[in-house]
Amino acid sequence: MPTIEPGRDLIKKYLKENSIxxxxxxxxxxxxxxxxxxxxxxxxxxxxxxxxILKVIRDFNL
Structure with a gap:
């Protein structure tokens, strides 16, 4: 089963870069x-x- 870790990291980076x-x-x-x-x-x-995690990635086009 694939890991979701890269998605979590992507979201955390996006939040930090965009001050969310x-x-x-x-x-x-x-x-x-x-x-x-x-x-x-x-x-x-x-x-x-x-x-x-997947919903946030889709919603923010990450």
Missing amino acids: SISKLASAYGIPKQDVTDYLSGRIKAPKGNRF
Whole structure:
């Protein structure tokens, strides 16, 4: 099974370069900030987290 790690890194880099906070990203998707933090750090590797990572990549054309 492929890893989602490169996607997490891509999102974190994009957020930093564009001064977008995790709070703002969480708010935009209507999910708790802690969930976004866990998804981006890799603490939660459930399918739900992977779907979120892939959705952000698609939505931001990363």
